[in-house]
Amino acid sequence: MTAQDVMIRVTLPDGSVREYPKGSTSLDIATSISEGLARNVLAAKVNGIVQDATLPIDADATVQLLTWNDPEGKSTFWHSSAHLLAEALESLYPNVKFAIGPPIENGFYYDIDLNGQHFSQEDFKKVEDKMLELARQKNAYVRKAVPKDEAIAYFEEKGDPYKVELLQDLQDGNITFYTQGNFTDLCRGPHIPNTGFIKASKIMNVAGAYWRGDEKNKMLTRVYAITFPKQKELDEYLHRLEEAKKRDHRKLGKELEIFTFSEKVGQGLPLWLPKGALLRERLENFLRRAQVRAGYSPVVTPHIGGKQLYVTSGHWDKYGKDSFQPIHTPEEGEEFMLKPMNCPHHCEIYKSKPRSYRDLPLRLAEFGTVYRYEQSGELHGLTRVRGFTQDDAHIFCRPDQVKEEFIKVIDLVLYVFRSLGFDDFSAQISLRDPNEPGKYIGSDDLWEKAESAIIEAAAEKGLNTVTELGEAAFYGPKLDFMVRDALGRKWQLGTIQVDYNLPNRFELEYTGADNQKHRPVMIHRAPFGSLERFIAILIENTAGNFPLWLSPEQIVILPISEKFEDYANELFFILQEQDIRGFVDHRDEKIGRKIRDAEVTKVPFMLIVGEKEQAEGKVSVRRKGQGDLGSMTIDEFVNVFKAEVKV
Numbered sequence: 001m002t003a004q005d006v007m008i009r010v011t012l013p014d015g016s017v018r019e020y021p022k023g024s025t026s027l028d029i030a031t032s033i034s035e036g037l038a039r040n041v042l043a044a045k046v047n048g049i050v051q052d053a054t055l056p057i058d059a060d061a062t063v064q065l066l067t068w069n070d071p072e073g074k075s076t077f078w079h080s081s082a083h084l085l086a087e088a089l090e091s092l093y094p095n096v097k098f099a100i101g102p103p104i105e106n107g108f109y110y111d112i113d114l115n116g117q118h119f120s121q122e123d124f125k126k127v128e129d130k131m132l133e134l135a136r137q138k139n140a141y142v143r144k145a146v147p148k149d150e151a152i153a154y155f156e157e158k159g160d161p162y163k164v165e166l167l168q169d170l171q172d173g174n175i176t177f178y179t180q181g182n183f184t185d186l187c188r189g190p191h192i193p194n195t196g197f198i199k200a201s202k203i204m205n206v207a208g209a210y211w212r213g214d215e216k217n218k219m220l221t222r223v224y225a226i227t228f229p230k231q232k233e234l235d236e237y238l239h240r241l242e243e244a245k246k247r248d249h250r251k252l253g254k255e256l257e258i259f260t261f262s263e264k265v266g267q268g269l270p271l272w273l274p275k276g277a278l279l280r281e282r283l284e285n286f287l288r289r290a291q292v293r294a295g296y297s298p299v300v301t302p303h304i305g306g307k308q309l310y311v312t313s314g315h316w317d318k319y320g321k322d323s324f325q326p327i328h329t330p331e332e333g334e335e336f337m338l339k340p341m342n343c344p345h346h347c348e349i350y351k352s353k354p355r356s357y358r359d360l361p362l363r364l365a366e367f368g369t370v371y372r373y374e375q376s377g378e379l380h381g382l383t384r385v386r387g388f389t390q391d392d393a394h395i396f397c398r399p400d401q402v403k404e405e406f407i408k409v410i411d412l413v414l415y416v417f418r419s420l421g422f423d424d425f426s427a428q429i430s431l432r433d434p435n436e437p438g439k440y441i442g443s444d445d446l447w448e449k450a451e452s453a454i455i456e457a458a459a460e461k462g463l464n465t466v467t468e469l470g471e472a473a474f475y476g477p478k479l480d481f482m483v484r485d486a487l488g489r490k491w492q493l494g495t496i497q498v499d500y501n502l503p504n505r506f507e508l509e510y511t512g513a514d515n516q517k518h519r520p521v522m523i524h525r526a527p528f529g530s531l532e533r534f535i536a537i538l539i540e541n542t543a544g545n546f547p548l549w550l551s552p553e554q555i556v557i558l559p560i561s562e563k564f565e566d567y568a569n570e571l572f573f574i575l576q577e578q579d580i581r582g583f584v585d586h587r588d589e590k591i592g593r594k595i596r597d598a599e600v601t602k603v604p605f606m607l608i609v610g611e612k613e614q615a616e617g618k619v620s621v622r623r624k625g626q627g628d629l630g631s632m633t634i635d636e637f638v639n640v641f642k643a644e645v646k647v
Contacts, residue, residue, distance in 0.1 A: 107226030
């Protein structure tokens with residue numbers, strides 16, 4: 001029997017099993033299914049590992065063919081594009097030195113040392129054109145295993161010191177080169193079959209980046225770029241970026257007077273302006289009402305805590321000075337820290353008195369402000385700050401209650417999302433990575449219980465889930481809700497975590513029906529995640545056009561002249577009594593200007609009053625986005641308003 005006669009069994013994602021000659025590639029498998037499919041295969045996941053679609057498969061395997069529609073397919077496409085960018089740069093800038101060039105969420109970058117050569121925005125177009133010229137050659141990405149000494153010799157002769165330094169840390173026997181056209185790079189892969197898949201390219205930005213992230217090392221040039229298999233997709237992406245600029249919460253937050261920052265107060269510490277404070281208050285009250293219905297009890301804890309609290313919880317050993325900011329105290333020996341998380345405080349509240357199995361579940365909720373030090377370069381508007389408020393709650397329950405409580409929290413998160421228009425979301429089951437046991441605390445048995453509870457609850461609710469290894473918190477697995485906004489971007493908002501470990505560390509107990517002491521299980525949850533980040537995403541998702549119930553200013557009354565200000569004030573008082581928020585625009589401006597300003601500041605309803613309205617006891621109503629709704633009595637308007645308010 002020849003090698004070609006040996007058959008292997010390949011299991012496809014739909015569960016079907018096919019036989020192929022040993023040594024067949026994923027591309028061979030794709031071709032046997034459909035020529036059209038084969039033309040779109042970028043890589044393959046073989047036994048759960050993403051690899052080149054051109055690599056032979058020598059044993060029975062599960063195979064998933066990856067295209068542009070798969071996240072791993074896009075990542076492989078952009079990884080290969082980084083090599084194409086490097087080839088273009090090397091042809092245009094002789095003696096350029098290369099560091100690393102990984103794919104990122106949208107596109108890729110390459111860190112380069114230009115050796116004194118100039119590269120700026122004026123040069124972007126020629127690099128883009130060179131990339132496409134090389135791509136049209138349809139050069140294959142060829143993988144080759146290389147001994148370590150040979151690899152080092154190659155890059156020493158080429159004069160690429162960064163590659164040589166990377167090789168020093170690698171083990172012989174695991175080193176591979178990839179070559180396409182005239183360019184060879186040190187890389188583990190995987191890559192797309194050839195450069196011809198790349199049909200559109202765009203250099204997005206250049207920035208400085210220290211080699212290996214160490215400011216003691218040389219500053220390199222980081223070139224950010226993105227590519228697509230069709231020019232149309234690049235055009236659509238650039239259009240979305242322009243829309244994103246218009247929706248940027250930092251821009252709208254300033255224009256709508258929601259929040260600001262002050263250098264004197266400190267970077268990453270937002271100041272909420274009156275409209276922003278109203279917005280926060282509405283969100284908090286909305287969730288408070290939902291929590292009361294769900295059986296939560298409010299608590300309040302200090303903004304600081306003693307160091308020993310965080311030593312007990314394990315956070316101190318895990319994060320140390322990266323998360324904790326000490327508070328200066330005059331008393332020697334006292335050590336207080338700004339609170340970076342609320343859960344240890346809630347454990348102490350649980351422990352404040354004896355608990356019985358009849359007391360459980362105990363649900364403690366707090367809008368708790370916490371503080372974490374972020375590098376100044378990582379701060380970004382409200383999405384990355386140093387002080388933020390979590391809609392935090394901790395449920396202490398019996399082991400037999402975990403699944404039911406977890407499902408109730410899922411229901412609460414879904415209610416929040418539906419109420420705020422976040423309809424497009426998925427759930428990420430974040431588990432520990434078994435290859436990194438040192439990252440986590442607690443026994444394998446407790447971890448398995450916690451992971452099973454999350455997986456079963458998500459399945460029972462029929463959630464669209466993906467599983468990510470290594471994304472768990474250090475004390476337990478979690479379910480993260482990934483929301484896709486109006487521009488197609490994904491954000492992690494709500495989170496639910498199951499924790500068997502903190503109750504152990506704090507020695508939490510309850511007396512069971514058997515009159516014995518037992519450990520409760522702890523569920524951490526935050527539907528918003530943090531108010532700051534949630535509001536930032538809400539601003540961008542709605543472009544500042546908040547749902548009517550949430551708008552800081554729901555109406556503005558526009559008197560045509562000062563003669564009608566008394567009537568406007570009278571109407572405003574009536575609307576205030578109906579819990580409708582807004583103001584009267586008393587400025588000495590023409591009515592057209594007042595209407596335009598109200599549109600710009602995104603006030604939902606404009607109530608215009610003049611001689612006719614005053615004589616008839618009515619208002620002329622305009623709705624943002626809809627225009628003139630006609631003349632109404634104040635009672636008719638209140639009915640229209642309340643019919644639109646959903647929450």
